[in-house]
Amino acid sequence: MDNKISTLAQLLDAAGTQWRVFDIGRRITKIDKDSFEKIENAQIPYPAPLQKHALFAILFWDKKATDEPYIWFLKFPLDEESKLVQASRDHFSSMVLEALGTQLTGAQDGKQLNNNPYIFTPNANKRAAFNALMKVETNKPASIYYEQVQLYFTGKLGFTDWQSLSLQGIADFSFRLDKTENTESLLNSLAHIPLEVSTPLSSMLENIAISPTLTEKLLKLAKLSIENSDITSLVNYLRCLSNTKAQGLLDELIDNILQTDLAYELDIILTITGRTWLSLSDPKRLHMFMDKVATTDKHPDLFSGIFADLVAIPIIRPHLLGLLREQNRSKALSTAIGKLFS
Known part of the structure; x- marks a missing residue:
């Protein structure tokens, strides 16, 4: 590898590109360049690990051209502190330099990096979401x-006429909620759309990052789904609110759920863990949640999986490790923790 190029940021700069980077793991969020370089150099942990990996989408284009931008979807392993394993980053960079040099745009036909082990293909939802975000960006x-x-959410087609909708169209609509008419349409239609639409939505x-107004509407619907023990709808509302x-x-909604038997449901547990993990950064709420997981009889291996997932998230890790030393624990939680080390 070129001695002058040791990071992806340097590689992209050396190629003369404009570039932006996104976390595309648990959710799609933009990462500022300073934070990305610190993550690259293992100076700070990757904020939201997914199965012990960091997942990035790098969007880049030639400053002098007006062609469509190029996208790399990259997946790198993390160490036990959720810091990037730099050897994998170095390996990827060396493979790119060998295949393309610093001519990252113009020379690519999509085949040179086909066998690169760090390139991955996101699922259909992530691809549609990122495509919508990219067009906005x-x-x-x-x-x-x-x-x-857009027309569907006005209600003019009738909410049962959803077969003509596409996932990409729903993505485009969602990423354009800053348009007043879209937000108004969504607020007016949320209570009426079927699961076939609310799930991809x-x-x-x-x-x-939805607005407080939309949040309040979704909260009312979520609370209604709790009253009706409607697990599928509640999962969708949690995802919308995450x-x-x-x-x-x-946080108040999560507290409400944890007071009900729905907290023992697998889909609810997995959604809180995978989507609303920020709510678990509160030690008391985390304790209550892990206690519920520990007393879920139907899935004996669930606790260890949830623990492994959450302990990798830097904002939660110290609180979860603190729970190991907590004296005031239920018998079920103590037993589940004991099995982690048996």
Whole structure:
């Protein structure tokens, strides 16, 4: 590898590109360049590990051209402190330099990096969401499916007529909620849309810092789903709310759930862990949640899996490790913790 190039940031700069980087793991969020370089250099941990890996989307383009941007979807292993294993980053960089040199744009036909072990393909939801976000970021028009979804959410088509909607159109609509008419349409239609629409919608809204107004509407519907023991709808509402700007309201909803038998349901446990993990950064709430997981009889290996997932998240790790030393624990929680080390 070129001695002058030791990081991905340097590689992208050396190629003369404009670039942006996104976390595309648990949710899609933009990472500022300073934070990305610190993550690259293992100066700070990756904030939201997914199965002991960091997942990035790097968007880059030639400063002098107007062509469509290039995208790398990259997956790198993390150490036990959730810091990037730099040897993997170095290996990827060396493979890129060998295949492309510093001509990252123009020379690519999509095949040179086909066998690169760090390149991955996100699932359909993530691809649609990132495509919608990319078009917003680069000031490009939405897909051809956007207008149909816009029309659907006005209610003019009837909410049962959802078969004509596409996942990409729902993504484009979701990432354009800053348009007043879209927010109003969504607020008016949320209580009426079927699961066939609310499920893909939730997979998009979980990436978006939704407004307090939309949060309050979703909270009312979530509380109704708790009253009705409607697990599927509650999962969707939790996903929609997971990146809300009104974190305190989401915390209250999680507290509400933890007071009910729904807290023992596998889908609810996995959604709280995977989507609303920020709510678990409160030690008392984390303690209550882990106690519920420990007393879930149907899934004997669940506790160890949830523990492994959460302990890798830097904001939760110290509180979860503190729980190991907590004296005031239920018998079920103490037993589950004991099995981690047996």
